[in-house]
Amino acid sequence: MIEISEKENQLYIGIDGGGTKCRATVFSTKDGVVGTGLGGPANPLHGLERTLESIMVSTQLAMKDAGLDTNDVKQVVAGLGLAGVNLPGLYQKINEWHHPFKRMFLTTDLHTACIGAHKGEDGAVIITGTGSCGFSYVNGKSTILGGHGFSQGDKGSGSWMGLEAVKACLLDLDGLGPHTMMSELMLKHFEVIDAMSIAEKMAGKPSSVYAQLARIVFSCADKGDLVASVIVRDGASYISDLACKLLEQNPPRLSMIGGLVEPLYKWLDKDISMLVKPPIQPPEMGAVYYAQQSLLSN
Known part of the structure; x- marks a missing residue:
């Protein structure tokens, strides 16, 4: 069991919430990372209640993994990096949440991803997961590109590719577009036999x-x-164009983060792929760093 002493050891929890999952890491100033937890989707754009539920599930699992009691969360300083809170209305709703933590500091998942990727130093990141977005922080100035949401953009992301694939397959199956081997795999994936059934399966899906x-x-x-x-x-x-635009800010490092990094890497422009460096720390540790920095400045 970890002993919580304000004088000797402050506990932080870094939370990285995105459209697919929410990761939490408990960090001790004395012992380093002591626990991790994984919850469901945590993008308030797609549901505030679900987001808060995912935050608490990942928090409770991380606390348990650290050998801590659930009530100890009241002594933990939290850093939250969430997708969607670049929209002012959603930021306000999360920031007004009656959270269980000792203190809570909120920012975007882009910001904490950048802090983690460059271990607190200046740099730029491109998120390529469920959604897509670019972010740079150089000489105190932050720049956000993209991140407009699934229906308005997120080009190059997993959700965008999935939507484009579904549209292409429906055209193919109706005999109105070029043939693609994706159609057969889609039918098999959904266990259906025609285009209308695929459309029905995907109707209203996030x-x-x-x-x-x-x-x-x-x-x-x-x-x-x-x-x-x-x-x-x-x-x-x-994504390559996004990187070029971010590089105009002259960030010392550029990293890519997300589930599509590996399969997408070889399709990038060669001059861009050569500049991409691996992230030093994951976004949830960036959230820990953000909480530490925010606590010191308050």
Whole structure:
């Protein structure tokens, strides 16, 4: 059991919430990382209650993993990096939450991802997961590019690729578009036999469900499927353009973070892929650093 002493040891919890999952890390100033936990989706744009639930699930699991009692959360300083809170209305709603922590400091998942990737130093990051976005922090100035949400953008992301794949397959199956091997895999994935059934399966589904289909797109693109290749190249071109725009700020480092980093990397412009450096720490540790910095400045 970890002894919590204000004078000797302050506990922090770093929380990274995105469209697919929420990760939490308990960090002790004395012992380092002592516990981790994983919850569900935590993008308030897709549901405030679900976001708060995911934050608490990941927090409780991380506290348990650290050997701490649930009530000890009252002594923990929390740093939250959440998707969607770049929108002022959502930021306000989360910030007004009657949270259980000793203190809570809120920012975007982009900010904490950048802090973690460069271990508190200046730099730029591109998020390529369920959604997509670019962020740089250089000489005290932050720049956000993209991150407009699934229905308005998120080009190059898993959800965007999944949506483009579904649209291409429906055209193919209706005989109105070019043939793609993705169609057969989609039918098999949904266990259906026609286009209308795929449309029914995906009706009203959130971005995280579309993002699960990205693996089909990459698999077919790697096998030379023309339609899948066009989707991947289009997405990779956007991510490369995003990187070029961020590099205009002269960040000392550029990193990519998210579930699509590995499959997308080889499709990027060569001059961009050569500049991408691996993140030093994950976003949840960036949230810990943010909490520490914010506590010191308050």
